[in-house]
Amino acid sequence: xxASWTIDxxxxxxxxxxxxxxxxxADFYKRIETRNPELNAFLxxxxxxxxxxxxxxxxxxxxGKPLPPLAGVPVAxxxxxxxxxxxxxxxxxxLRNYIPPYDATAVERLEAAGAVIxxxxxxxxxxxxxxxxxxxxxxxxxxxxxxxxxxxxxGGSAAVVAAGLAVASLGTDTGGSIRxxxxxxxxxxxMGSYGRVSRYGLIAFASSLDRIGPxxxxxxxxxxxxxxxxxxxxxxxxxxxxxxxxxRAELVKPVKGLRLGIPKEYFGEGMDAGxxxxxxxxxxxxxxxxxxxxxxxxxHTDYAIATYYIIATAEAxxxxxxxxGVRYGLRxxxxxxxxxxxxxxxxxxxxEVKRRIVLGTYVLSAGYYDAYYLKGQKVRSLIAQDFRDAFxxxxxxxxxxxxxxxxxxxxxxDDPLQMYLADIxxxxxxxxxxxxxxxPCGKIGGTLPVGLQIFGAAFQEARVLQLAxxxxxxxxxAV
Amino acid sequence: MKISREDVLRVAELAYxxxxxxxxxxxxxxxxxxxxxxxxxxxxxxxxxxxxAQVLSDDQTxxxxxxxxLIVPCAVAEDVLKHAPDPEPPYFRVPKVIER
Numbered sequence: 001x002x003a004s005w006t007i008d009x010x011x012x013x014x015x016x017x018x019x020x021x022x023x024x025x026a027d028f029y030k031r032i033e034t035r036n037p038e039l040n041a042f043l044x045x046x047x048x049x050x051x052x053x054x055x056x057x058x059x060x061x062x063x064g065k066p067l068p069p070l071a072g073v074p075v076a077x078x079x080x081x082x083x084x085x086x087x088x089x090x091x092x093x094x095l096r097n098y099i100p101p102y103d104a105t106a107v108e109r110l111e112a113a114g115a116v117i118x119x120x121x122x123x124x125x126x127x128x129x130x131x132x133x134x135x136x137x138x139x140x141x142x143x144x145x146x147x148x149x150x151x152x153x154x155g156g157s158a159a160v161v162a163a164g165l166a167v168a169s170l171g172t173d174t175g176g177s178i179r180x181x182x183x184x185x186x187x188x189x190x191m192g193s194y195g196r197v198s199r200y201g202l203i204a205f206a207s208s209l210d211r212i213g214p215x216x217x218x219x220x221x222x223x224x225x226x227x228x229x230x231x232x233x234x235x236x237x238x239x240x241x242x243x244x245x246x247x248r249a250e251l252v253k254p255v256k257g258l259r260l261g262i263p264k265e266y267f268g269e270g271m272d273a274g275x276x277x278x279x280x281x282x283x284x285x286x287x288x289x290x291x292x293x294x295x296x297x298x299x300h301t302d303y304a305i306a307t308y309y310i311i312a313t314a315e316a317x318x319x320x321x322x323x324x325g326v327r328y329g330l331r332x333x334x335x336x337x338x339x340x341x342x343x344x345x346x347x348x349x350x351x352e353v354k355r356r357i358v359l360g361t362y363v364l365s366a367g368y369y370d371a372y373y374l375k376g377q378k379v380r381s382l383i384a385q386d387f388r389d390a391f392x393x394x395x396x397x398x399x400x401x402x403x404x405x406x407x408x409x410x411x412x413x414d415d416p417l418q419m420y421l422a423d424i425x426x427x428x429x430x431x432x433x434x435x436x437x438x439x440p441c442g443k444i445g446g447t448l449p450v451g452l453q454i455f456g457a458a459f460q461e462a463r464v465l466q467l468a469x470x471x472x473x474x475x476x477x478a479v
Numbered sequence: 480m481k482i483s484r485e486d487v488l489r490v491a492e493l494a495y496x497x498x499x500x501x502x503x504x505x506x507x508x509x510x511x512x513x514x515x516x517x518x519x520x521x522x523x524x525x526x527x528x529x530x531x532a533q534v535l536s537d538d539q540t541x542x543x544x545x546x547x548x549l550i551v552p553c554a555v556a557e558d559v560l561k562h563a564p565d566p567e568p569p570y571f572r573v574p575k576v577i578e579r
Contacts, residue, residue: 097562098562099562101555101558101559101562102555193535194534194535195534195535208534234546237545238534240535300523302519303519303520303522303523305516306516306517306518306519306520307520309513309517310517317494321494321495324495325564326563326564326571326573327559327563327571328559328562328563328564329564330564331564331565333574334574335574335575336574337573337574337575337576338495340573340574341495342495342496342497343497345494345495345496345497346496346497346498346499347497349496351502354496354498354502354506355506355509355510357494357496358487358490358491358494358496358498358506358510359510359513359514361490361493361494362482362486362490362510365489365490365493372517374530375520375521375525376520377530377531377532378525378528378529378530378531379520379523379525379528380530380531381528381529381530381531382523382525382528384531416509416513417509417512417513417516420513433534433535458535459535
């Protein structure tokens with residue numbers, strides 16, 4: 001049995017009839033059974049749904065028919081993404097028994113491309129967090145260092161791929177929730193431009209920031225998954241009609257001569273010395289690949305966290321108003337409707353979610369709207385302009401993904417502001433709407449993974465992936 | 480101090496959120512610290528800056544994402560009601576609200 005599967009590896013094994021899709025899925029479930037009790041990365045498994053899909057794939061193989069691009073590939077889906085008939089909790093008590101009546105478009109597209117959904121992955125409650133410690137179902141352990149967090153909020157999706165419990169997975173990114181856990185778990189992880197992947201069926205946290213994207217063990221597989229899930233969806237009016245290139249085919253384009261911006265503001269104080277050393281070594285790899293490094297300034301970077309926590313909490317307070325104990329999820333009974341709302345929400349939401357609802361409601365409330373929310377929207381314009389100005393000069397931007405390596409479980413849990421500051425390098429791109437990837441860039445002391453982040457201009461996912469692929473092929477993961 | 484105990488109570492009321500005494504004080508202190516940090520945005524003169532109300536404007540025309548206004552079947556009511564806390568098909572049942 002191959003220890004580490006890739007999309008190509010699965011295709012070859014199925015085509016050569018070395019293994020059936022059913023056997024492959026069973027093998028993955030066996031690994032999950034062994035490893036998940038320790039990692040707590042899967043919340044729900046969906047063997048029946050997986051069986052229906054593997055039967056379809058095995059029938060195609062038996063009939064000698066052409067196989068779809070992700071045929072038989074075992075994948076996992078973050079528990080904030082709707083799956084018809086499969087419990088979707090958002091890591092929250094308030095949705096403990098919620099079973100969606102429909103599939104998210106990204107899920108539908110994965111299955112139409114032949115992927116086999118093994119189950120749903122743990123995450124911070126409603127995707128609010130940077131360590132996966134805000135899940136109502138317990139934290140996820142980092143498979144590379146079990147005393148440390150896997151990052152968040154898509155910690156489960158990162159951990160299952162890093163631990164070999166799925167070939168790829170879907171996560172969601174609002175302020176760094178794909179890229180940072182990708183970095184902490186030592187695997188590539190990508191968010192496309194805002195509007196690149198449909199949000200239909202993604203249970204909303206902050207609608208102007210939320211994006212769905214892939215985790216995999218290599219950049220080629222990330223490209224293949226993004227290609228499948230990207231593209232216009234009539235169910236999401238913010239999804240773009242821009243054509244979807246064949247990202248995987250585009251990977252081989254040369255990166256020599258590309259201009260890469262190194263923004264001074266991302267290399268200031270607060271960065272761990274070990275992270276800095278690895279990122280500097282990573283930048284050297286791009287130099288050797290013949291890229292041209294350009295020092296640039298992005299002067300509003302330092303205001304990004306403040307801006308993000310106004311906009312994200314404001315949108316969250318509005319989006320989470322729907323959990324009222326009437327249509328789905330938890331209800332705590334009371335004779336009065338309003339008291340029923342208050343008790344249900346008070347009992348159903350965890351601490352971080354309540355904190356953000358209070359903050360978000362406050363910044364939107366009469367008398368504070370202009371001072372906070374409107375101010376935040378204006379600074380968001382300035383941050384987006386920083387990116388447009390930069391991309392007038394360079395083809396892509398290189399930064400660390402996180403200022404620190406994976407931290408210990410519990411280390412930051414009691415200090416929300418310190419936890420928010422861990423997102424300092426990722427929230428900028430979220431606010432600007434541009435695509436970004438985190439690629440493995442060495443391990444501190446041989447154990448703690450570091451991620452290098454590559455931002456591209458809006459809808460330049462192909463360029464971002466080319467650079468990430470070239471970096472990976474040049475040994476970037478071992479700097 | 481940026482936010483008082485009364486502010487937190489008022490906001491929790493607006494958000495229909497029951498908070499315990501302990502939560503009230505913890506959140507007040509934490510949100511106070513966060514608002515203090517957010518205050519750094521006032522260093523920036525944004526007098527002539529437009530708020531960013533739309534994330535990306537690529538080359539597509541404004542109506543490219545609009546669809547025809549057509550009626551399509553949507554028979555999900557049974558599925559949806561099945562998972563409601565207190566369904567009485569075809570309705571959701573809630574506590575009496577008439578006094579209000």
